[in-house]
Amino acid sequence: MKKSFKKTLLSGLFISTLFLGANAMAADYKQNPFTLTYDGAITENVQGKVNIQPVKYQLNGLTIAANVYTPANFDSSKKYPAIVVAHPNGGVKEQVAGLYAQKLAEQGYVTIAFDAAYQGGSGGEPRYVDKPANRIEDIRGAADFISQFKGVDANRIGLLGICGGGGYSIKAAETDKRFQSVATISLFNSGDARRNGFYALANQQHSRTFETGIRCPCARGGWR
Incomplete structure (x- = not known):
């Protein structure tokens, strides 16, 4: 099952990537009710299409803001594979993480894009802290939430990390066996950069x- 899920995840990721070239120009987030910044972003939830659900949950005493994307014709009585999407350093869920989350939802996955603790719409002071240990916990917290989301198959959870989120995703997947597959895009190893320079x-x-x-x-x- 793991090999099959991995193959399906990578296939879905490849198909989603094909659509991204035409989305280089960012949309005006002020015009989007969900403040999404990418072209082709969801502007309203329509029955029978990919929908977005803004959610909040608690992690280590902080409130985490996230968006859950559900596939077209989502039926919570069924079981769907899910993917956690980790955003780049300095990014937020409404940007590229949301774009990939939406495109993967179009391929039949339930996806979650979240703001790291201390960043974006999530709680925590001081703002804009980006520590590897915190970011890894953020990923695990997102897995906690999405694995309990109604309609998600907790035995089929994948992980996608983008740029700095890619390095954190690899580290999180080393010890969190809930992730059956992991993929990265433009991986950046933030820990290595901190230790040895860019x-x-x-x-x-x-x-x-x-x-x-x-x-x-x-x-x-x-x-x-």
């Missing part, structure tokens, strides 16, 4: 090229 990855890639004679495609041009 050029650490480029240096590792160049070292590998020197040792093996094989140049990693992602090393072309290095960091910008």
Whole structure:
């Protein structure tokens, strides 16, 4: 089942990515009732289509703000696979995390995009704190919530991390066995950057090229 779910998740992610090229221009969040910033965002919940449900839940004494996306013709009496979507460093749920959450919901998943603690619509002071340990707990908290969401199959939960959220997702999935699959987009290892600086990855890639004679495609041009 794990292999099948992983294959389905990756297929859905690939299909969703095909639609993103045309959505480079951000929409005006002030014109969207859910303050979503991406083109093609949901503007109203329509029966029979992908819907969005703003939710809040408690995590370690803080209120977490999130959006749950449900597939078209969602029936809570059935069981659907779910995906937790972790946003980039400095991002919020209404941006790229919401875009992927919506596109994956169009592929039949229940998805949740959330604001990290201390960021966006979530609680916590001081604002804009972005600690790896906190971000990993945020992901686990989202899994707690979505696994209990009516209509979700708790045995089929996946995890998608974007940019900095990708590094946090990999770390969360190492120990949280509820995640049957994990995928990342433009992964950025925030912990490594804090320890070794922003050029650490480029240096590792160049070292590998020197040792093996094989140049990693992602090393072309290095960091910008």
